[in-house]
Amino acid sequence: MASxxxxxxxxxDFTADPAEVGADASYRYIPNGAIVIEDGKIAxxxxxxxxxxxxxxxxxxxxxxxxxxxxxxxxxxxxxVIASYGAQLLEWLDKYxxxxxxxxxxxxxxxxxxxxxxxxxxxxxxxxxxVYCTVHPESVEAFxxxxxxxxxxxIAGKVMMDRNAPEALTDTAAQSAADSADLIAKxxxxxxxxxxxxxxFAVTSSEAQLEAAGALLRDNPGVYMQTHLAENxxxxxxxxxxxxxxxxxxxxxxxxxxxxPRAIFGHGIHLSDEEIARLSExxxxxxxxxxxxxxxxxxxxxxxxxxxxxxxxxxxTDVGGGTSFSMLRTAAEAYKVLQLNNQNLPxxxxxxxxxxxxxxxxxxxxxxxxxxxxxxxxxTVLNASATPAMAHRxxxxxxxxxxxxxxxxxxxxxxxxxxxxxAGERLYGAGKT
Ligand code: GUN
Ligand code: FE
Numbered sequence: 001m002a003s004x005x006x007x008x009x010x011x012x013d014f015t016a017d018p019a020e021v022g023a024d025a026s027y028r029y030i031p032n033g034a035i036v037i038e039d040g041k042i043a044x045x046x047x048x049x050x051x052x053x054x055x056x057x058x059x060x061x062x063x064x065x066x067x068x069x070x071x072x073x074x075x076x077x078x079x080x081v082i083a084s085y086g087a088q089l090l091e092w093l094d095k096y097x098x099x100x101x102x103x104x105x106x107x108x109x110x111x112x113x114x115x116x117x118x119x120x121x122x123x124x125x126x127x128x129x130x131v132y133c134t135v136h137p138e139s140v141e142a143f144x145x146x147x148x149x150x151x152x153x154x155i156a157g158k159v160m161m162d163r164n165a166p167e168a169l170t171d172t173a174a175q176s177a178a179d180s181a182d183l184i185a186k187x188x189x190x191x192x193x194x195x196x197x198x199x200x201f202a203v204t205s206s207e208a209q210l211e212a213a214g215a216l217l218r219d220n221p222g223v224y225m226q227t228h229l230a231e232n233x234x235x236x237x238x239x240x241x242x243x244x245x246x247x248x249x250x251x252x253x254x255x256x257x258x259x260x261p262r263a264i265f266g267h268g269i270h271l272s273d274e275e276i277a278r279l280s281e282x283x284x285x286x287x288x289x290x291x292x293x294x295x296x297x298x299x300x301x302x303x304x305x306x307x308x309x310x311x312x313x314x315x316x317t318d319v320g321g322g323t324s325f326s327m328l329r330t331a332a333e334a335y336k337v338l339q340l341n342n343q344n345l346p347x348x349x350x351x352x353x354x355x356x357x358x359x360x361x362x363x364x365x366x367x368x369x370x371x372x373x374x375x376x377x378x379x380t381v382l383n384a385s386a387t388p389a390m391a392h393r394x395x396x397x398x399x400x401x402x403x404x405x406x407x408x409x410x411x412x413x414x415x416x417x418x419x420x421x422x423a424g425e426r427l428y429g430a431g432k433t
Contacts, residue, residue, distance in 0.1 A: 007035045008048045009060035013371040014356040018348040037377045040423035058431035060381050068127025068378035069327040070358035073266045073287035075132040076117040078320030089232035102168045104134040110142035122428040124326045125380035125417040131156040137179045144187045151423045157198035162209045173208035196224035202239045202252050214257035224262045231267035231298045250275035259284045269299040280310035285361040289318035290333035296321050304343045314361040315353040327354045328412040347405035377424035384408040386416040
């Protein structure tokens with residue numbers, strides 16, 4: 001019989017979207033709770049007083065225990081491009097990103113950055129992400145090898161790009177199709193790994209390559225698709241010039257069959273009503289990347305417009321255009337971006353997005369993103385009093401959960417992560433027994 005272990009503390013997860021059902025009906029909170037874990041899954045949750053005697057327990061006292069955080073758009077090869085000065089998108093790609101990504105032709109380099117990347121995700125409480133690798137199949141191999149070793153649930157793929165990039169970073173339509181097909185056969189559905197067909201964006205792909213991406217999706221049901229869309233004005237102008245027949249940026253991806261329930265489009269800042277309608281009709285997701293949008297100067301994401309238009313919205317860091325691996329800091333910047341558009345982001349909605357919401361847009365809500373028994377035991381333990389300034393602020397929070405969550409997202413970062421569990425194994429932090 002498999003052995004059971006337990007994690008105790010203040011349990012919080014979501015059963016519905018607070019934006020749809022209202023705050024009170026959206027979450028489940030068990031102040032003195034216990035999660036029982038068996039075979040990497042959540043076996044049960046309930047009051048800690050119900051635990052049978054003798055079960056090994058990691059007891060986190062007053063810390064908050066939540067589902068592992070989920071990041072819907074991030075670039076692992078850009079961990080050393082983060083905080084690169086003074087450029088908007090196309091120049092930033094040329095000057096920094098396309099230089100750094102060339103190093104991933106070396107499998108040893110890719111493996112060492114992959115290890116760093118996973119350490120960084122876990123110390124920020126992130127347990128699942130949709131990840132861009134580079135054009136090199138070796139970079140994907142290194143990424144999934146490390147993810148499989150850690151048993152993290154990841155979505156990732158080889159960047160496809162056959163034009164408008166340095167020669168060392170370009171493939172061809174045929175080569176990218178063959179490499180992607182091999183990687184799908186090897187990695188998609190192996191353990192907890194999932195493949196995403198990843199044409200970088202329309203600027204760097206020929207029509208033949210976008211056609212090949214569509215064919216990969218048709219041939220491999222269940223595989224994801226990720227790309228960038230309508231992030232920056234110069235990018236949009238370049239796209240219009242390269243695809244003169246297109247009705248819009250979204251229309252290009254649409255013509256090649258890249259929209260759909262498993263498609264994740266990064267940014268989507270500058271979209272027409274018609275584009276929003278197509279993204280909604282196809283049940284596609286747009287990833288809101290606030291730290292990136294501010295840092296690269298791309299613009300202010302209009303979340304209300306997309307959500308009211310029926311588009312699924314995920315929250316994402318977009319490191320290294322984004323400036324933090326922390327989903328908490330990302331939520332804090334999302335709040336500020338929305339403030340500038342006279343919109344709001346209540347703390348419960350932010351934490352819903354980081355957990356059940358992001359799981360839902362990825363079609364994974366039955367596996368991750370909640371503490372529901374039967375789910376994978378991907379769990380993060382968070383402390384809203386992690387720094388002196390946070391503890392000082394928390395002295396004025398008299399047991400109000402929403403206010404505590406707002407302090408946690410506004411002031412929190414990796415220092416707030418007490419521990420992170422992946423499929424029931426503690427991979428970060430100390431177990432307090
Ligand atoms: N558009 C195409 N590639 C990229 C990238 O690497 N980062 C961002 N933020 N936008 C992109
Ligand atoms: Fe990106």
